[in-house]
Amino acid sequence: MKLKYPLIAAFVAVLGLTACGGGGSSSGTSPSGSTAVASPAQLSYTDSVVGTGATAATGMTVTVKYTGWLYSTSATNNKGTQFDTGTFSFKLGTNSVIPGFEQAVLGMKVGGKRTVLIPSSLGYGASGTSGIPGGSGLVFDIELVSAQ
Incomplete structure (x- = not known):
């Protein structure tokens, strides 16, 4: 009779441990296979080169070179999947780009x-856009080419 309670306790412990496992994945993807969505808490930036030309201000037309990535807590420098790269011009203060990009x-x-x-x-919000899932934070490398 003395052995009965320890055997029951061991059996319950084994059942409990087996119920905890399985089904999970540590690959950083959701069950559907898509990349997990993450977002930084606030807008932040780091200058790798401080320019010497004109300062970009509201009302100016600026030309930028950029590369954009989905924000990822597990990627180097938070640069997850790259979604775009290029050069374009826009007028500051006209809401023609996402708020975080303009503020940056x-x-x-x-x-x-x-x-x-x-x-x-400050990006594409809860709805996202083509190639960018809703709720995703973004990382951009930006070079200011001109400001007029």
Whole structure:
């Protein structure tokens, strides 16, 4: 009779441990196979090169070179999947780009290079857009080519 209770306790412990396992994945993807969505808490940026030219201000037309990645807590420098790269011009203060991108360019000097972490709320928000899942934070490397 003395052995009965320890055997029951051991059996319950084994059942409990087997019920905890299985089904999980540590690959950083959701069950559907898509990349897990993450977002930085707030807008932040780091200048790798401080420019020496004109300072970008509201009302100016700026030209930028950029590369954009989905924000990832597990990727080097938070640069997950790259979604776009290119050069384009836009007028500051006209809401023609996502708010986080515009805020990041304001105050840059021509020739400057900046890495920007943009939370979902200042990016594409809960709905996302083509190639960018809803709720995703973004990382951009931006170079200010001109400001007029």
